[in-house]
Amino acid sequence: MPRRPPDRGGADAERHLAHPPEPDDVRRRLREHPDAKGMLLITSTDWGTGADVGGVARVCHEFDVPLIVDEAWGAHLPCHPGLPAWGMDAEADLVVTSVHKMGGAIEQSSVFHLQYDRVSPEVLRQREDLLGTTSASTLVHATLDGWRRQMVEHGRELLDTALHRAERIRAAVAGLPGLVPMDQEMVDAGLAAAFDPLKIVIDVRGLGISGMQATEWLRVHRNVDMGGFDTCRVSASITHADDDRTEQILLDALRARRKGRLPRTAATGTTVRTLGPGAGTGHAAA
Numbered sequence: 001m002p003r004r005p006p007d008r009g010g011a012d013a014e015r016h017l018a019h020p021p022e023p024d025d026v027r028r029r030l031r032e033h034p035d036a037k038g039m040l041l042i043t044s045t046d047w048g049t050g051a052d053v054g055g056v057a058r059v060c061h062e063f064d065v066p067l068i069v070d071e072a073w074g075a076h077l078p079c080h081p082g083l084p085a086w087g088m089d090a091e092a093d094l095v096v097t098s099v100h101k102m103g104g105a106i107e108q109s110s111v112f113h114l115q116y117d118r119v120s121p122e123v124l125r126q127r128e129d130l131l132g133t134t135s136a137s138t139l140v141h142a143t144l145d146g147w148r149r150q151m152v153e154h155g156r157e158l159l160d161t162a163l164h165r166a167e168r169i170r171a172a173v174a175g176l177p178g179l180v181p182m183d184q185e186m187v188d189a190g191l192a193a194a195f196d197p198l199k200i201v202i203d204v205r206g207l208g209i210s211g212m213q214a215t216e217w218l219r220v221h222r223n224v225d226m227g228g229f230d231t232c233r234v235s236a237s238i239t240h241a242d243d244d245r246t247e248q249i250l251l252d253a254l255r256a257r258r259k260g261r262l263p264r265t266a267a268t269g270t271t272v273r274t275l276g277p278g279a280g281t282g283h284a285a286a
Contacts, residue, residue, distance in 0.1 A: 021052030048199030049192035053090035066093035075103030084194035158240035178206035
């Protein structure tokens with residue numbers, strides 16, 4: 001008998017993943033906890049799967065509670081129609097974004113986006129004052145403004161290139177025995193509401209190793225740091241800053257790992273490592 005696919009959201013036993021909750025999950029929990037003050041939703045996940053933010057927001061608003069979205073990996077989402085919906089466009093009340101992850105700002109460059117009246121801007125400002133610094137960095141503010149301008153003027157073009165690059169990398173990985181890239185099938189199979197194609201998520205179990213082992217091997221033998229890993233997979237994030245060189249470094253490293261050996265020079269047979277400045281993303285760097 002064919003297996004029934006798991007419900008969208010929650011645990012995915014086959015892939016050993018937890019996907020974001022769906023509107024019915026949220027409705028059930030809010031009924032169970034009528035004293036709840038709000039909903040915190042993490043989407044997209046480290047593995048690129050995303051929630052039905054609009055559906056969750058509408059459920060939260062039925063109960064008159066705010067939806068707060070932790071969109072740490074979503075700085076790029078408002079800038080291209082080929083990406084999952086941005087939380088603010090999907091009716092979230094408050095979205096927190098780390099621009100230094102998928103955007104172009106320096107570390108600690110995070111922002112709040114606020115709309116509607118369920119979260120008081122005065123209260124939000126007070127809470128931020130408790131955690132923020134009294135000596136704000138001019139560099140942080142400058143890179144945030146620079147990122148916004150770059151996306152307004154060139155974002156569509158830059159992200160078009162990044163999306164094509166990610167598609168090309170995923171296709172190349174799919175041709176390597178033992179490596180299985182995660183793709184839109186997560187959405188097609190009803191496991192998640194959305195998938196960020198700029199996340200290159202690769203199941204390595206076909207090589208007989210864990211994601212931790214693959215990551216350590218790539219770091220030690222190829223000087224490539226992966227953006228994420230667990231018992232089953234590794235991941236890399238592709239951004240507008242990547243180019244042909246960083247693409248090739250990542251693919252060469254994955255091919256070498258599949259073969260289970262280090263590259264050797266043709267003349268001497270000496271083991272060599274790939275050296276060079278960091279990749280543009282900082283998430284799959286050589």
